[in-house]
Amino acid sequence: MNRAVLTALVLPFALAACTNNNDDAATTITVSAAASLTDAFTEIGAEFIQQNPGTDIRFNFAGSSTLAEQINSGAPVDVFAAASTTAMNRAADLLEEPELFAVNSLTIAVPRSNPASIETLSDLTNPSITIIVCNAPVPCGEAAHALFEKNELRVTPASLERDVRAVLTKVVADEADAGIIYRTDVGAAGQQIDFIDIPDADNVRTTYPIATTTQAPELAGAFVDYVLSDTGQAVMRKWGFESP
Amino acid sequence: MNKATTPAPRLLIALAILALTFLLLPLIGLLLETPWSSLPALLTSPAAAEALRLSIVTSLFAAFFATLLGVPLAWILARKDFPGRRFIRGIVLLPLVLPPVVGGVTLLTAFGRRGLIGQYFYDWFGVQLPFSTAGVVMAATFVAMPFLVITVEGALRSIDTRYEQAARTLGARPRTVLFRITLPLISASLVAGIVLAWARALGEFGATITFAGNFPGVTQTLPLAVYSALEVSREEAIALSLVLLAVSLTVLVSLRGRFLGSRS
Numbered sequence: 001m002n003r004a005v006l007t008a009l010v011l012p013f014a015l016a017a018c019t020n021n022n023d024d025a026a027t028t029i030t031v032s033a034a035a036s037l038t039d040a041f042t043e044i045g046a047e048f049i050q051q052n053p054g055t056d057i058r059f060n061f062a063g064s065s066t067l068a069e070q071i072n073s074g075a076p077v078d079v080f081a082a083a084s085t086t087a088m089n090r091a092a093d094l095l096e097e098p099e100l101f102a103v104n105s106l107t108i109a110v111p112r113s114n115p116a117s118i119e120t121l122s123d124l125t126n127p128s129i130t131i132i133v134c135n136a137p138v139p140c141g142e143a144a145h146a147l148f149e150k151n152e153l154r155v156t157p158a159s160l161e162r163d164v165r166a167v168l169t170k171v172v173a174d175e176a177d178a179g180i181i182y183r184t185d186v187g188a189a190g191q192q193i194d195f196i197d198i199p200d201a202d203n204v205r206t207t208y209p210i211a212t213t214t215q216a217p218e219l220a221g222a223f224v225d226y227v228l229s230d231t232g233q234a235v236m237r238k239w240g241f242e243s244p
Numbered sequence: 245m246n247k248a249t250t251p252a253p254r255l256l257i258a259l260a261i262l263a264l265t266f267l268l269l270p271l272i273g274l275l276l277e278t279p280w281s282s283l284p285a286l287l288t289s290p291a292a293a294e295a296l297r298l299s300i301v302t303s304l305f306a307a308f309f310a311t312l313l314g315v316p317l318a319w320i321l322a323r324k325d326f327p328g329r330r331f332i333r334g335i336v337l338l339p340l341v342l343p344p345v346v347g348g349v350t351l352l353t354a355f356g357r358r359g360l361i362g363q364y365f366y367d368w369f370g371v372q373l374p375f376s377t378a379g380v381v382m383a384a385t386f387v388a389m390p391f392l393v394i395t396v397e398g399a400l401r402s403i404d405t406r407y408e409q410a411a412r413t414l415g416a417r418p419r420t421v422l423f424r425i426t427l428p429l430i431s432a433s434l435v436a437g438i439v440l441a442w443a444r445a446l447g448e449f450g451a452t453i454t455f456a457g458n459f460p461g462v463t464q465t466l467p468l469a470v471y472s473a474l475e476v477s478r479e480e481a482i483a484l485s486l487v488l489l490a491v492s493l494t495v496l497v498s499l500r501g502r503f504l505g506s507r508s
Contacts, residue, residue: 063475065475066475069475130372132375132457135458135472135475137475137476157459158459158462159375159458159459160458161457162458162471170374173352173358174356174357175357175358176375
């Protein structure tokens with residue numbers, strides 16, 4: 001084999017080696033977190049970096065089941081925070097023992113004008129309204145399904161979205177009459193949409209687990225501790241989560 | 245006929261092999277992970293069959309609309325000189341380079357129920373394009389049409405226009421020239437363009453999930469089913485991917501042989 005051929009074959013592996021950052025003294029960690037954690041974790045992350053100068057956090061926000069699948073496929077992730085234990089368990093083989101760090105519940109988001117005049121949970125069974133929920137494997141879809149089941153509602157969604165932020169976006173854009181989202185997303189959407197509260201007795205509660213991956217550097221553990229600490233929990237409450 | 249007159253530089257061969265390996269490895273990976281024994285069961289499940297049916301129907305409609313609207317556009321771009329033609333060609337080709345998700349967002353701003361045009365559809369006729377099968381066809385047409393337009397425009401530019409001129413001097417009306425001379429002359433490229441547009445429509449994902457949403461039987465096409473399946477069962481996702489791959493490869497291989505001039 002001549003030298004050009006060798007170079008061509010070896011080059012990609014040399015490049016791949018440069019991007020490998022799995023050593024214990026790592027100063028940058030990758031945190032995969034449920035889409036519903038976007039605001040709370042962005043704030044916690046910024047505080048964590050400030051208190052640990054020289055470190056950095058890369059966030060990867062998406063539907064928890066997508067994140068679990070990424071970890072199973074070998075994505076270089078150090079911390080995984082999921083919106084349900086079911087989603088986290090899909091990647092259990094590659095994770096340390098998870099700890100619960102937040103509790104959330106559901107609410108109904110409607111466009112400002114509330115075009116379908118939705119007042120209560122039972123209005124969602126009206127077949128002429130356009131309601132969107134998360135896809136069933138995603139925790140917010142799992143929770144929405146549990147909500148309908150608990151209240152014995154027959155709801156036919158128009159679309160099954162990939163994560164809770166996608167549901168929110170479509171309600172903000174006024175493309176849907178209603179969307180089932182987390183209570184915590186009320187803060188994220190601000191004044192753009194209205195919310196119909198679901199009474200606690202009818203609502204479902206979801207718990208969020210967090211864990212480091214088995215290959216994670218020490219800094220990952222420090223981040224998990226920070227989320228569980230009083231300071232971290234205060235930020236979580238600020239964004240509407242309850243402590244477990 | 246002997247095409248290999250100059251020997252290929254070794255570096256070139258090495259890089260070509262690398263390029264091919266790069267393209268081939270993911271396919272091999274997919275084949276190796278395919279759960280062959282459970283494949284028939286996975287592919288004949290009602291959900292998979294429904295997604296496949298929806299994909300075929302919507303992609304055929306998209307290819308039809310892309311042809312109906314794209315051929316006239318290609319003809320104008322190839323034959324008429326007018327100010328801003330380069331700009332218009334840029335607009336026409338934009339969906340080729342635009343991330344499909346962005347395409348979906350732009351479709352929402354135009355045809356969503358609060359969109360530029362969509363609000364009138366909704367207020368006057370109660371028609372809501374997002375979350376409907378028609379929305380899937382629109383998204384697919386949007387991304388597929390450029391493939392047809394560039395293929396047909398290229399063909400129109402390369403054919404000998406003397407046949408058309410001769411027909412005109414013999415008194416043929418413009419429409420007769422178009423249907424009896426021009427279109428038959430470019431038929432091979434036209435078919436290639438239609439098939440390419442159809443294949444692109446079949447594989448469409450980003451614009452569809454953004455504009456039309458994701459619901460089994462209504463808007464969940466095969467690529468969306470792959471994406472949804474990935475969250476539950478990797479095996480099912482791989483099985484569905486294999487179908488898309490098989491269909492696309494069959495189309496592209498037959499196309500290359502028959503329509504892109506490698507007949508000899």
